[in-house]
Amino acid sequence: MDIAHLREFIAVVDSGSLSRAALALHVSQPAVSHRMAQLETALGVQLLERGPRGVRPTAPGQALYRDAQQLVRQFDRLARDVTDGRDHVHGPVAVGLPTTVAARLAPALFSWTTATYPGIHLQLFESMSGYIHELLLAGRLDVAAVHREDDAPRPAEVPLYSEELYLIGQPRPAPRADDEVSLAELRKVPLVTPGERSNLRTLVDRAFAAQGLNPTIVGDVESLGTLLRIAERGEACTILPPSAVTGHPDPRALGVRRIVDPALQRHIAVRTGTDRYEPRAAVAAVRQGIVEVTRRLAAEGNWQGIRLSARAAAPHPEGRGAAAGERGSDAR
Incomplete structure (x- = not known):
């Protein structure tokens, strides 16, 4: 199994069809079918259910699809970083925001990012909370604001604020x-x-x-x-x-x-795409930016009705340098 197999598997799942995936990949359908069979043999599990209306992932296939999204994104970014040879915080960061959060946060986060980290290319996704969570689990997002029923600590999350309904x-x-x-x-x-x-x-x-x-x-x-x-x-x-x-x-x-x-009260936290390793520097910077922007909007009275969490209310001790300093943990 290599990165090419993972790319092809993602294309098959996204298209729901071996033939459509073959067209997108500019290869023949038999070649795609053969490579999917090779992947299943190598892993020892059935990844795809094949039927007259196309294909869909099995439970192991869903797990592979989710992690493959992360691996391919990490690989592409690593390749760009090596090629660019730059040492500043840069690169694309996919951010998911529920609609009620995006209305207040998205414009201010965009302004903060372009002013503080011009090398970061924001990719903002706005939708209802359920779909944002699905995109995060599927590996389509690097960081997202997620709704919670309580403020219990969770891996890969930073509590942001609570609000009444x-x-x-x-x-x-x-x-x-x-x-x-x-x-x-x-x-x-x-x-x-x-x-x-x-x-x-x-x-x-x-x-x-x-x-x-x-x-x-x-x-x-x-x-x-x-x-x-x-x-x-x-x-x-x-x-x-x-x-x-x-x-x-x-x-x-x-x-x-x-x-x-x-x-009725709900809690909002900032969550990164994985809890197995520290996010890369650009993702850490945007995560901190979400916290800083939310704190500023609340202090200015531009986001009424929210109560900041203790962590979000406290200014970051290191400011901009914190994200850059986290680069040393990216390889963990």
Whole structure:
């Protein structure tokens, strides 16, 4: 098994077809099929399920695909570093941000990176939290902001901030004429939320279940903008952090109520793509940049409704030099 086999295997899984992979790789289909068989023989496991509609990875194939993404990316970057012969922090860094995080963080992170590390080429991906997490696990991202239900320490993660969740929209009839609403009062309120793979949906379902209640979910919506538009039209409500409606011309008319009894809270952390070794210098720099930018936005009042974690609230003792100093650990 060599890097060429891994590239071909990734192409096959991505395309879902030996013939389409062959076209993308500019080789014959029999050659690709033979190399996949060689790879399976070398590893002693079946990697692909072959059928009339194409191929898909088996469980061992999924594991190989995830790690192969990391290995190929590392190999390509190593080759570029050697070829360039540069010793400053540089190279592409793929960053995944859930939509509610990206709205505040992405522009400021881009400005910080171009000003502080002009050799880093940011690749920003914005989507709903479930898909961002899938991309990170699949090796498509170097670093991502991930949502958590608690702030317990986890490998490869830096706690960033926590935030409470609010009811967005005007429930009919309105449960109370104030700015709070209890979870029990929401049991019959029609709600639209992201799908079941999202952290937000999991948090909502578990919170209701803990109270012996079932939420009235009337639609799965994988778009922040659409969630807000539906809430604005009054057809259903949604549950989001208050930062999601920052900039709305009339948040009070839209309806923004804090959920209580119990309050719903989620935690956000910065996670790198692997916990088996230290990230390369450029990834470490962007990870630290996410922390610094978040701290600055909160201090300036430009990201209301978040509470910084203890680590994010403390200034980094070494500043820019910390990322460059981490280069010595890249080989571990």
